[in-house]
Amino acid sequence: MVTKKSTYVVGATADGYVINLHWGKRLTQLDDLNATVPLSDQSQNPPISYAMEELPAFGGLRYRDNVLKVDLPDGTRELNLLYSGAKSKDDTLLDIELSDGNRTDFKVTLHYELDTENDMIRRSYTVENGLKGRVNLDLALSAAWHPPTALDVDEKRELLTLAGEWNNEAQVQSTELKPGIAHTIQTPKGFTDHVSYPYFAIRQVPSEVNPGTEVYFGTLAWGGSWEITAHTNTYGYTRITGGMHHLDFGWTLEPGESFTTPVFIAGFTDEGLPGARRRLPRHARKYQQLSLQTQKNDSLYHPVLYNSWEAVTFDVTFDKQVALAEKAAPLGVELFVIDDGWFGDRNNDSAGLGDWYPNKEKFPNGLKPLADHVHDLGMQFGVWFEPESVNPNSNLYREHPDWVLYYDGVPRYEARNQLLLNLGLPEVQDYIYDHVSSIIEENDIDYIKWDMNRPYQGVTMHHYDRNPREAWVLIARGYQNLLAKLKKRFPNLWIESCASGGGRMDLSVLEHADQVWTSDNTRPDARLKIQYGASLFLPPRAMYGWVTESGDDNNVHIPLSFRFHTSFMGGLGIGANLNKYSDDDMKESTAWIALYKKLRPVIQNGDLDWLVPPSKVGEMIAVSQTTSKDQQEAVILAFRISSPFSAPMNPVRPRFLKDDVVYRVQIWLQDPHKVAEEYDMSGALLMHKGISLDGLNRAMFTSAVVYLKESYD
Ligand SMILES: *[C@@H]1O[C@H](CO)[C@@H](O)[C@H](O)[C@H]1NC(C)=O
Numbered sequence: 001m002v003t004k005k006s007t008y009v010v011g012a013t014a015d016g017y018v019i020n021l022h023w024g025k026r027l028t029q030l031d032d033l034n035a036t037v038p039l040s041d042q043s044q045n046p047p048i049s050y051a052m053e054e055l056p057a058f059g060g061l062r063y064r065d066n067v068l069k070v071d072l073p074d075g076t077r078e079l080n081l082l083y084s085g086a087k088s089k090d091d092t093l094l095d096i097e098l099s100d101g102n103r104t105d106f107k108v109t110l111h112y113e114l115d116t117e118n119d120m121i122r123r124s125y126t127v128e129n130g131l132k133g134r135v136n137l138d139l140a141l142s143a144a145w146h147p148p149t150a151l152d153v154d155e156k157r158e159l160l161t162l163a164g165e166w167n168n169e170a171q172v173q174s175t176e177l178k179p180g181i182a183h184t185i186q187t188p189k190g191f192t193d194h195v196s197y198p199y200f201a202i203r204q205v206p207s208e209v210n211p212g213t214e215v216y217f218g219t220l221a222w223g224g225s226w227e228i229t230a231h232t233n234t235y236g237y238t239r240i241t242g243g244m245h246h247l248d249f250g251w252t253l254e255p256g257e258s259f260t261t262p263v264f265i266a267g268f269t270d271e272g273l274p275g276a277r278r279r280l281p282r283h284a285r286k287y288q289q290l291s292l293q294t295q296k297n298d299s300l301y302h303p304v305l306y307n308s309w310e311a312v313t314f315d316v317t318f319d320k321q322v323a324l325a326e327k328a329a330p331l332g333v334e335l336f337v338i339d340d341g342w343f344g345d346r347n348n349d350s351a352g353l354g355d356w357y358p359n360k361e362k363f364p365n366g367l368k369p370l371a372d373h374v375h376d377l378g379m380q381f382g383v384w385f386e387p388e389s390v391n392p393n394s395n396l397y398r399e400h401p402d403w404v405l406y407y408d409g410v411p412r413y414e415a416r417n418q419l420l421l422n423l424g425l426p427e428v429q430d431y432i433y434d435h436v437s438s439i440i441e442e443n444d445i446d447y448i449k450w451d452m453n454r455p456y457q458g459v460t461m462h463h464y465d466r467n468p469r470e471a472w473v474l475i476a477r478g479y480q481n482l483l484a485k486l487k488k489r490f491p492n493l494w495i496e497s498c499a500s501g502g503g504r505m506d507l508s509v510l511e512h513a514d515q516v517w518t519s520d521n522t523r524p525d526a527r528l529k530i531q532y533g534a535s536l537f538l539p540p541r542a543m544y545g546w547v548t549e550s551g552d553d554n555n556v557h558i559p560l561s562f563r564f565h566t567s568f569m570g571g572l573g574i575g576a577n578l579n580k581y582s583d584d585d586m587k588e589s590t591a592w593i594a595l596y597k598k599l600r601p602v603i604q605n606g607d608l609d610w611l612v613p614p615s616k617v618g619e620m621i622a623v624s625q626t627t628s629k630d631q632q633e634a635v636i637l638a639f640r641i642s643s644p645f646s647a648p649m650n651p652v653r654p655r656f657l658k659d660d661v662v663y664r665v666q667i668w669l670q671d672p673h674k675v676a677e678e679y680d681m682s683g684a685l686l687m688h689k690g691i692s693l694d695g696l697n698r699a700m701f702t703s704a705v706v707y708l709k710e711s712y713d
């Protein structure tokens, strides 16, 4: 398998084991690759345990991390999967077929799909039960990946992952891959979650003999509980496995049935972390495009949105929304969104979830008059939902108490006064689909925000004649189906994914959701760190950030300019209480929004990278650069969070420009109405000498926007 800049070679040994022969730099010649399992003359080091098997399945002398484990009808729990054939549809799709040694009707088909331009491979497999009895799957991770062994056993390899909590998502972690230690990231909570993201990157730490530019990186496209493990031994043999979390997982295959795992995506680059950061978001965007009808157009930009939550919280009334919409429209806002509180008996978080009809006191004539008014003001109209959640104090729960996840005789934990509906039940899916789509249709809604605010518990299926552990998968698939169905029926609908902030941002969600709410934390300094991590896998346009008042108190004042510049990094939103904005604030916001719209072709379609990561302790500086694919334009956002030593800031040195092109440089500081500096400079000099940002020298929370554009003067 060959992508633009990488080659992935799979071969079958003479015994029929399917192993990886190469994953890395693009090869010109394959004849010299031999499919053999490394020999070992030591009975305690069985060769098959060290082989880079594409699908290590529990059985035989395999003692490293396996990806598949089954119970066969005759009681055997070991597999001996051997090569039985291969099929390729075209240069980008390959299936490799395996069957069990003596039970050849038990089949596994490995699926490979190449994203050639981004050097990424999407892997999954299908298990097919052709036997006469039932097969239980106990473990069904999606793939095993094998980066090459280290050049030298003393070489250090770094594993990058993303940790987090609610309000503190996507914090980049770096650890050394240590022999004999399993490095596992995971969540058993039932959804993608904030505590970790299904993302890994492995790179060699630069040394005298190794420049450290080769990076292996990947992610899962799965919205349920998940796990990824990286393991290495003293000889540097490394295996990465990942997929659906094994805890409480189960799936039963009746004779003739099959099961396909979620997709595990990984890639290779020799362009360092910036190369990885460019490829995965581009890949996500490409697969996002597949599912969209209209929004796949790069010249259609994600709208500037206003969300009224922070202005009114649950007190969402027709009059108050009209007043806010009339303030938002002249700012240049393109999408007006009402958040929680518009439906059922919803005045706080104790009641109403599940009752998806407008609250009669707040909206006596329904939502349509507000939607019409917002449309008349020239904006799109959006609405918040939390479709899979239900308050016990709701009509839905009173009518269908058995639709929630629970066990009889076990405490039913209410988190945020709510329970979760079982999305694995077709009748629950129908209820949600019917209610959400009729609200959308009746009110000409252009956007929905799909939120989810509690972890799963009591995950099982009642009145179900199959394996109740299948619930985990059925629920995750149920969510996915609903997004797909809504998108199909309303191809122009924008969908934003949210789970208490960034709890649902993985590549399966992004296939149908246009954008994600990266965090509930809108404090700009926190947000810089969150965006730094999230930009490893999110396309910039999918990463929304709001301008709010968060972080301001009697001691701290974060200027509006700093807030806007932070939110300029992806899709722009305003969440501040506009009722509190002065005339000057309104004028300033209007000008920033106009500037954002001018820069957004670069910001939304370009590659986001970091010139100075925000995590650098002591310096308290962060600088990002988004570059258009043709390298003719770039937007640099520079932040000085504090300046403890009042030292001048070093010039910012851009990257990825064209040496011989002259760029027009424009710099804005606190004032959106005034270009603070403007000059021409060649790409080579810009990258070498850098851009001086004297405006960021002393005060706290200073920031700059720099726009570089190929100059034709
Ligand atoms: C490949 O295998 C053949 C036959 O075992 C052997 O002669 C040859 O040297 C091997 N080539 C490499 C590059 O290991």
Ligand SMILES: *[C@@H]1O[C@H](CO)[C@@H](O)[C@H](O)[C@H]1NC(C)=O
Pocket: 080, 100, 101, 102
């Ligand atoms: C099939 O079963 C026989 C008898 O147990 C065993 O010797 C043989 O290795 C098995 N073959 C394969 C390909 O698994």
Ligand SMILES: *[C@@H]1O[C@H](CO)[C@@H](O)[C@H](O)[C@H]1NC(C)=O
Pocket: 345, 346, 347, 348, 349, 350, 351
């Ligand atoms: C919360 O909302 C419910 C239903 O509207 C209402 O009965 C209750 O009084 C509210 N609680 C508070 C503390 O306002």
